[in-house]
Amino acid sequence: xxxxxxxxxxxxxxxxxxxxxxxxxxxxxxxxxxxxxxxxxxxxxxxxxxxxxxxxxxxxxxxxxxxxxxxxxxxxxxxxxxxxxxxxxxxxxxxxxxxxxxxxxxxxxxxxxxxxxxxxxxxxxxxxxxxxxxxxxxxxxxxxxxxxxxxxxxxxxxxxxxxxxxxxxxxxxxx
Numbered sequence: 001x002x003x004x005x006x007x008x009x010x011x012x013x014x015x016x017x018x019x020x021x022x023x024x025x026x027x028x029x030x031x032x033x034x035x036x037x038x039x040x041x042x043x044x045x046x047x048x049x050x051x052x053x054x055x056x057x058x059x060x061x062x063x064x065x066x067x068x069x070x071x072x073x074x075x076x077x078x079x080x081x082x083x084x085x086x087x088x089x090x091x092x093x094x095x096x097x098x099x100x101x102x103x104x105x106x107x108x109x110x111x112x113x114x115x116x117x118x119x120x121x122x123x124x125x126x127x128x129x130x131x132x133x134x135x136x137x138x139x140x141x142x143x144x145x146x147x148x149x150x151x152x153x154x155x156x157x158x159x160x161x162x163x164x165x166x167x168x169x170x171x172x173x174x175x
Contacts (some may be wrong), residue, residue, distance in 0.1 A: 009049040012058045013042055020062060027070045037073075041066040116158035116165045118160055127151050 013020075021039060024107045025034040044065050045052075053060060117125060129139045 009046055009052065013045055016059045016062060016097070017042075019059065020066060023063060024066060024070075027067070037066060037070055040069050044069065044083070112169070113166070116162055116169075119165070120161060124154050124158040124161065127154045128162075131155050 017038075021034065021038050024037040024041070025031065028034045028037055045062055048065075052058070117128065120128065127140050127144065127146075130143065131137070135143070135148065137148055137151055137155075140155075141148045144151065146154075
């Protein structure tokens with residue numbers, strides 16, 4: 001009886017082997033790893049033939065097994081790359097803890113952008129800054145006494161103008 005079930009599994013496996021091989025190649029991206037994955041899957045399918053419920057989708061069951069094997073192997077690989085420091089007080093791991101943050105570039109870029117924002121016409125600058133500060137469009141419209149559509153378009157055009165100004169500033173620097 002067990003051999004009959006395994007033979008039936010082998011026949012079904014032979015019928016979908018090309019699809020499984022293609023899927024394994026898609027997962028691994030490497031022909032050798034794909035063949036190993038296919039063989040591991042085939043072995044698992046045959047050894048667990050008793051767990052397959054007849055009448056269900058065999059191909060889906062096989063693909064699920066293959067995907068789970070791939071995920072488990074990937075996780076094992078990632079764990080192998082884990083560095084274990086057994087020195088007192090984790091000396092090697094903690095030796096790079098002192099990070100000196102340099103926000104100079106970010107500060108300069110922010111100041112540069114704010115100069116560009118301040119160069120916008122008042123009709124565009126004020127709604128844009130309010131949106132930047134977190135106000136909602138309807139709140140901005142109410143505060144400024146303008147229609148909602150007008151506020152949305154002014155913020156949109158302010159963004160477009162800032163993008164253009166930023167691009168022009170970087171083109172000038174490169175030249």
